[in-house]
Amino acid sequence: MRNPLISAAMAALLLAGTSALAPAVAQPQAGQQQPAPPKPYKPVAIRLPQPVKDPSFEAFRKQIAAIAQKKDRAALARLVSQQFFWIVEDKDNADKKKPGIDNLAKALGLDGGDPSGWDLLASYAGDPTGEPDPQRKGVICAPADPTFDEKAAEELAKATETDVSEWGYPVADGIEVHSAPQPNAPVTEKLGLYLVRVYPDESAANAVQPDMLRVVTPSGKTGYVQVDSLLPLANDQLCYVKNGNNWQITGFLGGGAGATP
Secondary structure (H helix, E strand, O other), X not given: OOOOOOOOHHHHHEEEOOOXXXXXXXXXXXXXXXXXXXXXXXXXXXXXXXXOOOHHHHHHHHHHHXXXXXXXXXXXXXXXXXXXXXXXXXXXXXXXXXXXXXXXXXXXXXXXXXXXXXHHHHHHHOOOEOEEOOXXXXXXXXXXXXXXXXXXXXXXXXXXXXXXXXXXXXXXXXXXXXXXXXXXXXXXXXXXXEOEEEOOOOOHHHHOOOOEEEEEOOOOOEEEEEHHHEEEOOOOEEEEEEEOOEEEXXXXXXXXXXXXX
16 A cells, blocks of 8 residues: 655655656755755665566566557557546546546656657556555555555654655665765665665765765665665556456556646
């Protein structure tokens, strides 16, 4: 289930990086409050999202990926449910008078000359995880969120004088932390499976290396990780439903490319 404690501010902190779903740090603008200084913290353990075990779902994702590569709107339309929903801040933005594909296209930004919407669709198709939508029976949404102790996360934010939205999680155990914003810089330590604080870096050196992200480790020290090795919490999600033996895209949870109807 999507974690209600994590606000959309994480998406502002972790913007699109080397892939449509990979995060990169957003630098604070002039006049914005500076983040609290780094300090040691007690790790809050996470359990990584799990892949959907149904083999037919993997085949369906490959089908979507092939369609996204060709930007084939007509083929995609056949895979979109007519009951498509588009939830933005608890409101369904989908126009029920229009075909599902029209609503999906608006949510992801598939129309027009900008290919980023199709790249985003391909990124969703490449994610094997999924979690049940508690509001809709039989619907699963992806990418799934990690599981962790929400109360402990609140206490962590309070102890470090941070907002919960400033935290992400590693894609695997043992992610290497580097001493400088270069992938060949010396490794100072490795991350475990726990929430990790993201700490904006305004240095000129990091501006040259947009594929690196500065973090604070539990020891209170700062370091750098590959930008696609850390993910934000509460991603936007593409939702699916299985009718008989066939899967369909049935909804989207998030702001999307055209959040204002």
